[in-house]
Amino acid sequence: MAAKKPAKKANVSKDELLQYYKDMLLIRRFEEKAGQLYGMGLIGGFCHLYIGQEAVVVGLEAAAKEGDKRITSYRDHGHMLACGMDPKGVMAELTGREGGYSKGKGGSMHMFSKEKHFYGGHGIVAAQVPLGAGLAFSDKYKGNDNVTFTYFGDGAANQGQVYEAYNMAELWDLPVVFVIENNQYAMGTSTKRSTKSPSYWERGAAYGIEGEEVDGMDVLKVKEAGEKAVAHCRAGNGPYILEIKTYRYRGHSMSDPAKYRTREEVQKMRDERDAIEQVRDMLLTGKHASEDDLKAIDKEIKSVVNEAAEFSKESPEPSLDELYTDIYMEAEA
């Protein structure tokens, strides 16, 4: 049931471990709730759930500092929660309400938070990669030591603009961590059916970019790799690539029956590799927490998610005059 061999990394405190557990659990419960609300017709359009991939964002956020930026694709709910955005605002955006991060005008795929340095939420596969390099460009131009985490999937990794961005990021030593979340399926097409090149991170070598493959089901390994990547960028050495091997338990979007893989494949991953279960195991076997402690955490998170869901239902739809706002910013006189 639980992971048999919990990571032996001791470079983590009890409090940190508990925090990762909470953060990952929040994403999972939030996404399960989003799935329910979608089924109830409260969330419309496309809705891409992050269940299974939680350790990626939680591990990397553990390596980030204030001022660092992040940008990702349309599978973005987990990234937003991990960087501290309010679950209420995220859920209300999913339901298209005034209380959402984009006042209901962005939806699941297009959300932003200037305050948390979250730059979207982009619906065009791989568009966020040069955008992320551009965010890093702005920090280098200003002369600070911020880093931009630029997330994209194995599907996006075959887009040409990724390599245009790699080339310039390395040419100009931009402080950007390119994070390839390899969940093995680009919608319904497995990596094996998309490319013959054995690993995505190695493609960076063609541009002189260092990188590595990381076990994305182990939050501590992700954090450790993230720290290394961030240190590389902050030291002015230019970009770094992390190919994080992960797995999405749900379909590509809510309307995906996922016929391209077996139920057994998914179940095996859940049973043997689940990131949350691994940390849970560590907490219990290491006597950092009791079953009761974890139950209390579960309860606390469930209530946060329920509150978010309630908020997302109660928040009114945007007022009709919002149709014509936010198209242009007023020029300063």
Added chain:
Amino acid sequence: MATEILMPALSPTMEEGTLAKWLVKEGDTVSSGDILAEIETDKATMEFEAVDEGIVGKILVAEGTEGVKVNTAIAVMIEEGESADDVADAKPAEAQATPDAPAAAAPAAPVAVVTPAEMDIPEGTEMKQTTVREALRDAMAEEMRANENVFLMGEEVAEYQGAYKISQGLLDEFGARRVIDTPITEHGFAGIGVGAAFGGLNPIVEFMTFNFAMQAIDHIINSAAKTLYMSGGQMGAPIVFRGPNGAAARVGAQHSHDYASWYSQVPGLKVVMPYSASDAKGLLKTAIRDPNPVIFLENEILYGQSFDVPVMDDYTVPFGKAKIWREGSDVTIVSFGIGMKYALEAADELATEGISAEVIDLRTLRPLDLPTVIESVKKTNRCVTVEEGFPVCSIGSYLSAQIMTEAFDYLDAPVLNCTGKDVPMPYAANLEKLALTTTKEVMDAVKAVTYR
């Protein structure tokens, strides 16, 4: 047999140039490939090579001569045994420039219309003849001096000084941190530019031509234009995409597309297409300061043309205000960009035939100054639109619909649209000419709507 060496055309739009330096003298024997002279175009200084071997019999145009027209005989080559004296009488067929009076050489085609009084320019302001090229450079330099967050990126903008010399001198003044040569990778650097704008900078992204921006259009539209709305007003992209747009000369279908109507369709973008140098300068400064993504469509043929530009510390032109170049009572001609050349020429010509045309330069296409157009049409009761883009879903067709809606009862004739033809741009000179709109077409359209 003596042969004439003619002033070469060294770029698609070159009409004249400066014979900077002769590297041979009369009596020299040259072989094919030897460099004969250095010729300065408005874009670069080029070495001019001998095609055949021979002896330099006579130099017809002295070095230092400016404004030497393309195809003017600049030297005569002779063969062994011929005497240079034999060709002393050789008449350079089209030599118009005289070496002794270089100052008298005509400047690049001055515009034959009176610049109307500008409300933005205080009376008595000194005016200086400036090319559109220099005006654009000056606008960028002024804004870069004023705002540390403004930077320029694009292909060949720095060390090469701009493929069309628009960024000449900027690298020297601002350094490589702010004037950045990119690899040839439009999709990527447009995205990086938009990302940098999200990050709080004010990028100017130069496309060598807007034709190449089709590789980048996803970032222009999906990333730059829509983000402010999608973020509920939290973040937008203060960025300028600029470069030559539309037809130059003889560059064929893939380098001649006019994107005015494409970009004008997109909410979230502002679209500017200047004609004169003063507007190029004033509008570009406004564009750089604007907190929204701005598409700034220039024209290669206009780059070398000179106009009066006010000598002011900070001359800006507001968006959304058309300029009436010429007042008239019989018909309204509405145009923008290089279309203004045909509109103004036609108005001049029509005046001699007793037709009084009002000529409006839209200057910005989004926002569009519809009220000025409507007011004019209410006065003249007739309208002709002029642009180089394709006819289907053109700016002219939009104007026609708006005029029909807003001024239907005032119209004495249907609105006519003069546009480029509905074909990919042909290469052949005669077909190319046919594919573009012309002064004559504008005149014919005006006569049709005025029933002359």
